[in-house]
Amino acid sequence: MATIRELARLCGVSSATVSRVFNNPEVVNAQTRELILSTAERIGYLPNESARTLATKRSRMVGLIWDTDHRRPGWRHPFFQEILIGLKTALSERGYHLLMLATSEDGTPDDFLRAVRRHNLDGVVFIDNGRDDPSLQPLAASEVPCVSLDRPIQGPRTTYVTSDNADGAREAVRHLHATGRRVIATITGPTRTRPGAERLRGYLEEMAALGLAHRPELVVEGDFYLSSGYAAMRALLELEEPPDAVFAAGDEMAIGALRAVTEAGLKVPEDIALVGFDDIELAALVPPGLTTLAQDKAGFGTAAAAAVITMINEDVTPPPRLLPTPLVVRGSTGPDPRF
Amino acid sequence: MATIRELARLCGVSSATVSRVFNNPEVVNAQTRELILSTAERIGYLPNESARTLATKRSRMVGLIWDTDHRRPGWRHPFFQEILIGLKTALSERGYHLLMLATSEDGTPDDFLRAVRRHNLDGVVFIDNGRDDPSLQPLAASEVPCVSLDRPIQGPRTTYVTSDNADGAREAVRHLHATGRRVIATITGPTRTRPGAERLRGYLEEMAALGLAHRPELVVEGDFYLSSGYAAMRALLELEEPPDAVFAAGDEMAIGALRAVTEAGLKVPEDIALVGFDDIELAALVPPGLTTLAQDKAGFGTAAAAAVITMINEDVTPPPRLLPTPLVVRGSTGPDPRF
């Protein structure tokens, strides 16, 4: 591994000049610059990132906090992979790498902050795991740029990215209403989560706006997982006056609901129309096709990357970013040509 | 941020001693050790990783190469998330972090190797993306410990982890045979991929072992995606003597095949039995439940972590690791109580 010193000697300059070529190229004489660059190429010189980080206190690495392991099973993000691709791509275009942070064995509450300090991470992206994690508090309270997905966090240099959940829910209700349904129920996510609460709010607002009576028994809480949608739908079918449409706050729950409807001998969309949320892959695959509000999966990653890089470089905190959730119409609210 | 020098001064020792407490604790006097440890705790001292890496040439970071971005869409790993959890967990238990490597903008063939050198990565894990990636060649040829998932790689310090694909395929055929099927077709993965080729080999071997005639028209190539399974199944149904059982080399293809069977007015498992491979989540959710060979998703991550850490610390190259693929029987090869 060639070092900056060897490269400098080979070019007959000081290592300061070589360093400038890589960090501030416009400041060095064009000819020497070219000489240095081509020599670097020839001998395979690569700047040592540890040394750079040590000297500059900036690592050009962003931490990813995604707190899940085999001991805490059950949580799967509906589109973690897409977020990660978006994040990785956007970050690497700006010259940043992603370091996956693991909660360390000792599990003290400032674990993540410690990892950030040890590695001189320039910022952090946090994927909500649906739980309250005390390790986040010290991090958020620090001066480290933090962007969170789907969950507002408090701190001097924090912001978040999320879908416009309330708006999406409103559109779901509007769409069901437009197809002629009048008894519209909802299966919510856990209302302690932000997306759960917001989607419920949107539902309630739009029901009111459309002049549809609010019937509390039409609101059933689920937990985003398939089986809760199944159970909730069975409960709804037991009602005196069952709904003719259901907005489920997540596609998995909607698919569970779909199964319950089918098992009850009813048909989707004829007897009951269904709208989900997320647009997971399965939504397009399960007959008769699930109408849903699409979350901008890659957009999450891209927006998070943009936000954290802004905070790193400009010392400003961008406002929370709300991503639109386009309605994708499939067979569960009307005929789908493919099925 | 307290430095080792301040901590040393506070404790009345040299920084060499402090360093030893963190790297070689047994070598320092118990009392001073305790003093240093407690003082470190009190003032919040954290060793600076960049400085350590610079001094030792070891970063305690492993690179993850997972070469996918939005410009190359289409590829999704069937259980990337599970692998990543397994990998992250196992690595962090040994004190390693995971750095996600991005192909850099310039895209030269030694991109990954360059990243490894710049960051002093101790090793690398590579998730097969189903394509041949020339960037891997220089890395594999180097002295950097590399473990690859699902694809053998050549190099002085390389090994790989994969499912026992041939054995799983054999078991699939055996199971179908045991349930009374005699005309057993297969929908293969791309045979240029290792898993695709191995699963086909297992199928052929077991067919021969069972004395079932080899009929070339019963072998149809797919690409692991759902639609290819659908198309392949339609082709199989057109045969003079259609199969009464199909082993699809991936669950997605099996689910596509399932749809084709249903659309043709036939029933699974009565008319045609189906076995998949992978045990993706959907396999349990799609009626009548898909019998499949389960890949040990977390095991991939754990085994990869173990292999790379062995190579890092012991300078030996562990042999390739073959993970077993237990048969999970569901409704597609017989009655499933849940449907």
Added chain:
DNA sequence: CTGAAAGCGCTTACAG
């Protein structure tokens, strides 16, 4: 068991 000293490979005022 411990310390003084050199070294890891960069960057960055400072001076010219």
Added chain:
DNA sequence: CTGAAAGCGCTTACAG
């Protein structure tokens, strides 16, 4: 536009 020099925060023979 460039160089000499100090500094970033550790580790590790070497000597005691």
